[in-house]
Amino acid sequence: xxxxxxxxxxxxxxxxxxxxxxxxxxxxxxxxxxxxxxxxxxxxxxxxxxxxxxxxxxxxxxxxxxxxxxxxxxxxxxxxxxxxxxxxxxxxxxxxxxxxxxxxxxxxxxxxxxxxxxxxxxxxxxxxxxxxxxxxxxxxxxxxxxxxxxxxxxxxxxxxxxxxxxxxxxxxxxxxxxxxxxxxxxxxxxxxxxxxxxxxxxxxxxxxxxxxxxxxxxxxxxxxxxxxxxxxxxxxxxxxxxxxxxxxxxxxxxxxxxxxxxxxxxxxxxxxxxxxxxxxxxxxxxxxxxxxxxxxxxxxxxxxxxxxxxxxxxxxxxxxxxxxxxxxxxxxxxxxxxxxxxxxxxxxxxxxxxxxxxxxxxxxxxxxxxxxxxxxxxxxxxxxxxxxxxxxxxxxxxxxxxxxxxxxxxxxxxxxxxxxxxxxxxxxxxxxxxxxxxxxxxxxxxxxxxxxxxxxxxxxxxxxxxxxxxxxxxxxxxxxxxxxxxxxxxxxxxxxxxxxxxxxxxxxxxxxxxxxxxxxxxxxxxxxxxxxxx
Numbered sequence: 001x002x003x004x005x006x007x008x009x010x011x012x013x014x015x016x017x018x019x020x021x022x023x024x025x026x027x028x029x030x031x032x033x034x035x036x037x038x039x040x041x042x043x044x045x046x047x048x049x050x051x052x053x054x055x056x057x058x059x060x061x062x063x064x065x066x067x068x069x070x071x072x073x074x075x076x077x078x079x080x081x082x083x084x085x086x087x088x089x090x091x092x093x094x095x096x097x098x099x100x101x102x103x104x105x106x107x108x109x110x111x112x113x114x115x116x117x118x119x120x121x122x123x124x125x126x127x128x129x130x131x132x133x134x135x136x137x138x139x140x141x142x143x144x145x146x147x148x149x150x151x152x153x154x155x156x157x158x159x160x161x162x163x164x165x166x167x168x169x170x171x172x173x174x175x176x177x178x179x180x181x182x183x184x185x186x187x188x189x190x191x192x193x194x195x196x197x198x199x200x201x202x203x204x205x206x207x208x209x210x211x212x213x214x215x216x217x218x219x220x221x222x223x224x225x226x227x228x229x230x231x232x233x234x235x236x237x238x239x240x241x242x243x244x245x246x247x248x249x250x251x252x253x254x255x256x257x258x259x260x261x262x263x264x265x266x267x268x269x270x271x272x273x274x275x276x277x278x279x280x281x282x283x284x285x286x287x288x289x290x291x292x293x294x295x296x297x298x299x300x301x302x303x304x305x306x307x308x309x310x311x312x313x314x315x316x317x318x319x320x321x322x323x324x325x326x327x328x329x330x331x332x333x334x335x336x337x338x339x340x341x342x343x344x345x346x347x348x349x350x351x352x353x354x355x356x357x358x359x360x361x362x363x364x365x366x367x368x369x370x371x372x373x374x375x376x377x378x379x380x381x382x383x384x385x386x387x388x389x390x391x392x393x394x395x396x397x398x399x400x401x402x403x404x405x406x407x408x409x410x411x412x413x414x415x416x417x418x419x420x421x422x423x424x425x426x427x428x429x430x431x432x433x434x435x436x437x438x439x440x441x442x443x444x445x446x447x448x449x450x451x452x453x454x455x456x457x458x459x460x461x462x463x464x465x466x467x468x469x470x471x472x473x474x475x476x477x478x479x480x481x482x483x484x485x486x487x488x489x490x491x492x493x494x495x496x497x498x499x500x501x502x503x504x505x506x507x508x509x510x511x512x513x514x515x516x517x518x519x520x521x522x523x524x525x526x527x528x529x530x531x532x533x534x
Contacts, residue, residue, distance in 0.1 A: 037155075082317060086110055088456040089344070092342070093338060120506060142207075145205055147168075189504070190464070213516040230257035249306070252306050256388060267400040298382045319337045490532055500526070
């Protein structure tokens with residue numbers, strides 16, 4: 001029996017609006033494909049599920065190739081959600097040696113995002129920058145919905161059973177990961193005491209095209225689906241051996257499940273899932289005492305890397321230098337963009353080995369400051385957003401234990417990681433307890449997982465945590481560059497979450513709002529004036 005499957009074009013328009021009409025399906029009916037067996041579904045999974053790699057600007061520290069990447073902040077495949085690094089307290093503006101500002105510099109296109117303005121997808125010249133991340137992620141969810149459904153419809157032979165389990169496990173993992181990102185970008189953080197009523201993002205798990213409008217589901221419903229999918233993914237992927245880390249596996253499913261439970265404050269479940277990862281012998285922490293200078297801190301071949309897909313974008317977001325045209329000089333090495341914040345760099349003990357392994361001092365154009373380049377060589381690429389790495393399992397477990405007031409166990413777990421981030425002579429065992437221990441573990445999470453897509457989401461969830469709430473004011477300084485002279489313009493201030501909730505959520509694109517006839521809406525993000533630096 002042949003099962004009809006609508007391919008990317010149909011999925012795109014269908015899920016741009018989270019709905020569809022018969023006229024559309026009729027118009028694009030030629031874009032259908034036929035699925036006959038598990039092999040066909042496996043091929044669809046590869047093509048429509050995983051984020052691909054690609055060319056990354058500045059693959060070598062001294063590569064000064066310019067980029068047009070930020071000419072379209074929409075970041076269509078495979079550059080998903082790169083702006084997630086620019087809203088938190090780990091990044092700050094940086095400029096040096098640029099004769100004048102032009103609209104293709106990173107800072108110009110991302111200014112409204114970095115400054116938490118009401119419409120983050122407009123540049124300072126008021127030109128719209130389309131956020132395609134919403135649409136394209138829904139396309140992939142639609143593909144996963146279809147794959148999961150059709151596995152129950154096609155005839156599966158005895159010799160295809162393992163392949164069918166593998167495809168289902170991967171599809172459910174990816175659907176959960178996509179929902180996790182949408183929920184944490186476009187929805188309020190999961191709050192345990194009000195999750196059954198707090199609105200998050202729409203929820204769609206069926207494969208059919210539905211002639212209806214969609215509204216936001218509750219946080220409990222959305223996170224509940226993630227738990228269901230990841231639990232099933234771990235079951236399906238049991239005993240499945242992958243030939244590449246660019247396809248997910250059981251350990252990745254358990255680790256993402258641990259993260260989701262941690263966000264939900266299901267601490268016992270978070271520990272259990274983390275333990276399922278730590279029990280596997282295929283992965284091990286790297287001892288940074290043995291790290292070879294000039295090699296990747298994060299690498300696809302590392303025993304810490306469990307799974308990844310998508311690009312590594314730090315060479316574009318935090319460039320060492322770019323080629324810029326200066327009148328009378330021609331093209332010279334200059335630098336404009338973002339850099340590691342002083343707040344982040346000051347959070348490390350000076351004896352912490354990660355300072356020299358995770359970060360690189362700028363060497364071009366007479367600049368200073370540090371880039372977070374965990375990958376000096378992108379030939380063995382690991383994503384800066386969608387990677388699943390072993391250190392997180394230790395950090396998830398330690399935080400969950402501390403929130404359960406099992407301090408001794410939390411310290412033992414945390415220090416397994418920390419002992420490999422200092423020389424034996426410099427390592428000092430953690431000696432904190434209670435809320436101080438919880439916040440120390442959170443700081444350690446920041447230091448270990450910086451620029452891997454965690455910090456913005458973590459700041460949101462800490463603010464609503466019922467055991468040890470934490471929130472902070474974030475300040476982003478804005479610079480002016482006039483004829484090569486850099487001056488401070490002022491500072492933009494993001495208030496703590498409890499005072500500035502709407503700014504911690506990005507708006508769903510207006511076309512999706514319009515199509516759904518008022519069923520979807522965004523909170524109004526306040527105007528944010530520049531302030532003098534005190």
